[in-house]
Amino acid sequence: MQTLHNGKLTRSVSLEDRGWSLGEALFETLLVQQGNPVWLEEHLARLARGCERLQFDFPERALRDDIHQLLSESRDDRAVLRLCLSGDSLGVRGYGAVSRTPHRYCQLAALAPPVRQYWDEGIRAFVAKTRLPEQVELAGIKHSNRLPHVLARAERKARDFPEGLMLSASGLVVEGIASNCFIAVNGELKTPLLDRAGVEGIVRQKVIEVLRTQGVTISEARLTLSDIEAADELFFCNSLIGLWPARQLDCLSFSSFSLCQRVQKELESVWYV
Amino acid sequence: MQTLHNGKLTRSVSLEDRGWSLGEALFETLLVQQGNPVWLEEHLARLARGCERLQFDFPERALRDDIHQLLSESRDDRAVLRLCLSGDSLGVRGYGAVSRTPHRYCQLAALAPPVRQYWDEGIRAFVAKTRLPEQVELAGIKHSNRLPHVLARAERKARDFPEGLMLSASGLVVEGIASNCFIAVNGELKTPLLDRAGVEGIVRQKVIEVLRTQGVTISEARLTLSDIEAADELFFCNSLIGLWPARQLDCLSFSSFSLCQRVQKELESVWYV
Structure with missing residues (x-):
């Protein structure tokens, strides 16, 4: 380095x-x-x-x-x-x-190449017990006060659970430990509104752009675990990993990767040259 | 250094x-x-x-x-x-x-000596707009995720307002920017409960010990700005400054320094050898 x-x-x-x-x-x-x-x-x-x-x-x-x-x-x-x-x-x-x-x-x-298996087959994720603080002044930006993320990552091994879902203090879904997250419900895309916590990710914006161009309805919304439970798919993204569909979130299973795969198809060359 | x-x-x-x-x-x-x-x-x-x-x-x-x-x-x-x-x-x-x-x-x-004038005559303080995140996992300990305190300190000059009062995201009084705080109400002492935010200060504990020994009723409680408005006195403490009574908190004035002075009398030799 x-x-x-x-x-x-x-x-x-x-x-x-x-x-x-x-x-x-x-x-x-x-x-x-x-x-x-x-x-x-x-x-x-x-x-x-x-x-x-x-x-x-x-x-x-x-x-x-x-x-x-x-x-x-x-x-x-x-x-x-x-x-x-x-x-x-x-x-x-x-x-x-x-x-x-x-x-x-x-x-x-x-940097080692991203794990193709996670991209193709999806990952097991978990709901972190550690909550993210809600703070309007710091929401969206990428600052270095990362102790909540460090504590969340320490809850489970990345080997078994490559990503964890983080909720805010008041129980809203915010993001992955090191990523943003999306859900698909009845063919529509939803992602947490980041006005109280979370990082406005660059790949998050690209996902929105790609699917909006394809005519998919997209909304930023206040999501809770109930929304995740009712979703057809869940996926995570960041600059280094690309897109990871979730096949499991704790006991919850997802079998659809459809919207995630549409973005993967468009952006594959970013991570797999 | x-x-x-x-x-x-x-x-x-x-x-x-x-x-x-x-x-x-x-x-x-x-x-x-x-x-x-x-x-x-x-x-x-x-x-x-x-x-x-x-x-x-x-x-x-x-x-x-x-x-x-x-x-x-x-x-x-x-x-x-x-x-x-x-x-x-x-x-x-x-x-x-x-x-x-x-x-x-x-x-x-x-380290320069503490400002005797603040100790004797009290300070002007302000209510910070920047809120403290509520996070059970990190409450009480002194970690380095201090961005909220940095933002609060930037709101007003320390020259004019040596300390600021910080509320949590949900509006509870937590602490000063660089200190703990106490209020006196009808001869009783109250200090914010620090189970969701704030640092369990060493001088805070000493203040409690000194006044408890003197028979003062002391409670840790969920305090809001209304409690501060109804209080007879407000004071701040930390390891380097000792105790600072507040004579003003924004438009609010305090004329009693009585409980603060009882602690100052006991602990004066710590800061003024």
Whole structure:
């Protein structure tokens, strides 16, 4: 793995980093195929929205330079690019920010191909007991306060359950531990509204675009476990894995993968070159 | 500032640190007076409780050695000691933990004396618009997912409003941005129940002990802004500032500091040697 900190190769994180001390950070995880970061503009746009919320200046030009530098030196066919922007304490204690200029970290690492079996045959998922906090101010953006996700992932082994479904404190379905989720009901697509919790995923948006183009009715809605139980299919998506249909959610079984497969067909080349 | 990472002097944080990448970390902030960390045992006990929740092994012996090493080399009369335990990725991506052994960081920095004026005359505080998430799994412990506190602190200048009152998503009073809070009503003391959000503060416990010994009736309760409006006094406390009575909370004024002053009298020597 190679890491650039503010444009320079580094093997460590600054002690002044408020991402480390206070969780004041944003990040993006991009798939890199044949040297190209997939959906870079969309990822940068989400990062920019996060910067507005956290009152960071958005170092767009510098980030693009960093990415160019890392990718031009890489020989991996398939890699993962992680961009992180974190607050700078400038040596001052406490919660109050003294700088709007975030630390810039760009990391590039080799990445194994996604598990084709999960894509084709679906996965077993579970309903996580750990709930996601509801917080309007932080909903949608990809910040680094990920302890609920870490606790949820610790509930079950990823070997047996590659993904888990997370509910919010008030019991609404939000997302997978590391993905967004969709259900299909009577040929219509539904996905959780992310105004109180969750990350507005890039692949989530692509799924919506693909199926909308095909004339599928799509809605963002407040979904509960009852909606999942009544659904014909359930699937998860993120930038690195692509799309995973669920064949089981705890005791619940799904036999239809139909809408998920329609998206897989359109986007297969993103993950399987 | 001096920082020990796993017992060795460092000027940076490991890239493998999951506190940095995912917010998987705990911390403690201790006041050091004349070379002695104040209420060290209580801070270590809270850290141990946090370790149980995050499934970290608690490196008690090593932490004590680190603290001893840092303090034996320090000449500051007054300092702040920050202990941090964060997850280790061991080079593996994703939310799943591969190690129970956390990174150990001990930091020691000089600290200015607390503002006597705030202690004596009280402060202006504000009600933060940013809400605290409710999350049973993380309630009480001092973890590093502090973005809500950072956003709350950014709402108003600390110069004009040294502290802000934070409510939970459902409107319950929880704590100050960097402190716990108490109200006095008809000679009784009340403090928010911290079973859904907030940090179980060390000074909070000391306040309760001091006033209980003096025969004051004390309860932990679900408090709302209406309770604050009906209160005779409001005060904040933490390890570094001691106790700050509020003379104003936005438009609300408080003229009684009576219960706060009884604790101040007992504990004054902790902050004002």
